[in-house]
Amino acid sequence: MLEVKNLHTRHGWNYALKGVSFRVPASHLVAVVGANGAGKSTLLGTVAGIYSCSEGEVLLEGLPIQRMPAEKIVRQGVCLVPEHRQIFDSLTVEDNLLLGAYPRWGGNRREIKTDMDYILTIFPALSDRLQDPAGGLSGGMQQMLAIGRGLMSKPKVLLLDEPSLGLAPLLVKEIFKTLDDLKKLGTTILLVEQNARAAMQVADRVYVMDHGQIVLEGSPEDLKKDHRMQQAYLGKGYMRPVREDSCEDYAVPKVLI
Amino acid sequence: MHINELMQFLLTGLTLGGIYALIALGFVTIYTVTGHINFTQGEFVMLGALITASMVKGGTGLWAAIIASILLVGLFGALFERAVIYPARNSPVVTVIIITIGFSVAVRGVALLIWGTQSYPLPSFSSGEPLYVLGATMNKQSVWVLCLSLLAVSLLFAFFERTVMGKALKACAINRVAARLMGISPQRMSLFCFTLSAMLGALAGIVITPTTTATYDMGLMLGLKGFVAAVLGGLTSTTGAVLGGFLLGILEAMGAGLISSGYKDAISFLILLLVLLKRPEGLLGKPDGKRV
Numbered sequence: 087m088l089e090v091k092n093l094h095t096r097h098g099w100n101y102a103l104k105g106v107s108f109r110v111p112a113s114h115l116v117a118v119v120g121a122n123g124a125g126k127s128t129l130l131g132t133v134a135g136i137y138s139c140s141e142g143e144v145l146l147e148g149l150p151i152q153r154m155p156a157e158k159i160v161r162q163g164v165c166l167v168p169e170h171r172q173i174f175d176s177l178t179v180e181d182n183l184l185l186g187a188y189p190r191w192g193g194n195r196r197e198i199k200t201d202m203d204y205i206l207t208i209f210p211a212l213s214d215r216l217q218d219p220a221g222g223l224s225g226g227m228q229q230m231l232a233i234g235r236g237l238m239s240k241p242k243v244l245l246l247d248e249p250s251l252g253l254a255p256l257l258v259k260e261i262f263k264t265l266d267d268l269k270k271l272g273t274t275i276l277l278v279e280q281n282a283r284a285a286m287q288v289a290d291r292v293y294v295m296d297h298g299q300i301v302l303e304g305s306p307e308d309l310k311k312d313h314r315m316q317q318a319y320l321g322k323g324y325m326r327p328v329r330e331d332s333c334e335d336y337a338v339p340k341v342l343i
Numbered sequence: 344m345h346i347n348e349l350m351q352f353l354l355t356g357l358t359l360g361g362i363y364a365l366i367a368l369g370f371v372t373i374y375t376v377t378g379h380i381n382f383t384q385g386e387f388v389m390l391g392a393l394i395t396a397s398m399v400k401g402g403t404g405l406w407a408a409i410i411a412s413i414l415l416v417g418l419f420g421a422l423f424e425r426a427v428i429y430p431a432r433n434s435p436v437v438t439v440i441i442i443t444i445g446f447s448v449a450v451r452g453v454a455l456l457i458w459g460t461q462s463y464p465l466p467s468f469s470s471g472e473p474l475y476v477l478g479a480t481m482n483k484q485s486v487w488v489l490c491l492s493l494l495a496v497s498l499l500f501a502f503f504e505r506t507v508m509g510k511a512l513k514a515c516a517i518n519r520v521a522a523r524l525m526g527i528s529p530q531r532m533s534l535f536c537f538t539l540s541a542m543l544g545a546l547a548g549i550v551i552t553p554t555t556t557a558t559y560d561m562g563l564m565l566g567l568k569g570f571v572a573a574v575l576g577g578l579t580s581t582t583g584a585v586l587g588g589f590l591l592g593i594l595e596a597m598g599a600g601l602i603s604s605g606y607k608d609a610i611s612f613l614i615l616l617l618v619l620l621k622r623p624e625g626l627l628g629k630p631d632g633k634r635v
Contacts, residue, residue, distance in 0.1 A: 134524060136520060136524075155528075156523040157523045157527060157528040157529075158526075160524060160525065160526035161526055165524070168520070168521060172518055172520065172524075174513070174517045174518060174522075175517065176513075176517060177510065177514065184507065184510065185507075185510060185511060185522075185525050185527070186525060188507065188526050188527055191507055239525070239526065
């Protein structure tokens, strides 16, 4: 469905992405995990057209989209739910959802209404607050709204940037449960997360990013067993005494290569 | 001081205020969506007035001339955005402001070449006896000014509140990146805003011409007054722009009546200074505390 090949993106003189390649098959949930500053958000921003890449390709069903502006990429069917949710806080919840359907406006209005009702069955908590300004919602509900707004465009691929950011553990669980449901309903999702443990519970395939490169990849089961993954991202091994012979294994988690 | 006189000043102020509100709305629409302050706004007013006056002089019916003129100025606004603002879209805000000032001077120059320095009259939209409101007189044209500006304002509000395009414009003003991610193109919105603002400006110029006549340089002062009204209202709020327009009109008329009509313009700019010094966020704007 979505294929990223040898993607390079620069912020000024620094390369934030240095040759990232991976594939997101249809109806799969692929997670990219990594520490702060690993280049995860840049990756999603580049795929969605917010940043322009200096090299490489992004193919959506074989169609190169890496040179299109963000507003055109949405129409092709790639929708990014950005970091920090970025909902339109002074508009109502309903307006936020309606604007999500903006790329296909002019089409069948009844269909848009039906889609909105459907999305409200996924996020029932939003139905009671439709006429409230979106800025007044709690963090968890804002995240649900942001995902719902993204789904309103009926994307072929939904890109999610750190949906767990700033949320209480219980809400994180709820959001990931929804992602799992969405995947089961056939939505193709590319998820970027710092919370590796949560991401691995729902993902079909996991890529680990560090310093702008993919350093590890595999199924969640395989990666859970990988000792580098355990030490760096799953919080195991920190408390063990450092042995002389495997010193590098216990170094700062960022040096994974 | 007789109550009738105060009432008279108030009515004059309301009429002026309607004009200022229309021009201020042009400033606010462009500023909230694109972040630019468009000092060519006054020239839209002038063009609307002069084109209508010329067409009526040439024998076109009044209402046909008004509609044609508004459409033509709208087209001019769109061309201005494409040819002048769009190429400079990545320049700093100050550069764009200076471009709009420069362009307005150029437009005024061309208008001088076409229309000369004489003033062009326009007949009142309807004839008849003036109305008497609580002892004050209000001529028919003032009624037209008030009604048409209120109608334009209501239509604009309905547009922002009820249509998807209006909401998309709002979304673009709230968060441009998120709006792009929803497929809303900021460039198309910018084009739309300039067209809309040009049409609002043209309407303001047309409705005021029967009272003041139209000249090539009328846009300068009216544009600045509209800007003062917009700043008074906080520059980001459409309600603020309308209130700012009416408040400025009333203060000006009161000042001119109670002190001296020579101070009319000075009063506006004194108000601008006071607002900028004491309450830069305007009457309805929120303080610009950026969240970190």
